[in-house]
Amino acid sequence: MPFIITDPCIGTKDSACVDVCPVDCIHPRKDEPEFATAAMLYIHPDECIDCGACVPACPVSAIYDSAEATPATQKGLIEANRIYRVGDADAVAQAEGLVQAHVDGHAELMAMTPSDRAAAHGK
Numbered sequence: 001m002p003f004i005i006t007d008p009c010i011g012t013k014d015s016a017c018v019d020v021c022p023v024d025c026i027h028p029r030k031d032e033p034e035f036a037t038a039a040m041l042y043i044h045p046d047e048c049i050d051c052g053a054c055v056p057a058c059p060v061s062a063i064y065d066s067a068e069a070t071p072a073t074q075k076g077l078i079e080a081n082r083i084y085r086v087g088d089a090d091a092v093a094q095a096e097g098l099v100q101a102h103v104d105g106h107a108e109l110m111a112m113t114p115s116d117r118a119a120a121h122g123k
């Protein structure tokens, strides 16, 4: 199963994971036009090789190692990771729409700092 980026990335988006990913499957990168407006970054599920390098690199613990391990409050973002594609405006809009729905539906999480959000995932 591919790795999944979740909501602590929203408001962080520092690209630390991009820098360590050996297969360049996390997008948008800072040099891609979608980066400026992206709410968060996404892992391409077909390209991720499950190496795990991105998990300790993330300063806010946003990345889970499978859909199964992704907490219940974050399940909606699995689909966002699945459909996001740089260069495909429709896919980008769909994924960002799912993220916006997540933000709208989890005001309690979004009121926290990204790090506190990650700590609250399992509660």
Ligand code: SF4
Pocket (backbone or CB within 6 Å): 003, 020, 021, 022, 023, 024, 025, 026, 043, 047, 048, 049, 050, 051, 052, 053, 054, 055
């Ligand atoms: S698990 Fe490895 S291949 Fe997959 S997104 Fe993370 S760094 Fe990239």
Ligand code: SF4
Pocket (backbone or CB within 6 Å): 005, 008, 009, 010, 012, 013, 014, 015, 016, 017, 018, 041, 057, 058, 059, 060, 061, 062, 063
């Ligand atoms: S390292 Fe974490 S917060 Fe930074 S861009 Fe990657 S997933 Fe988002």
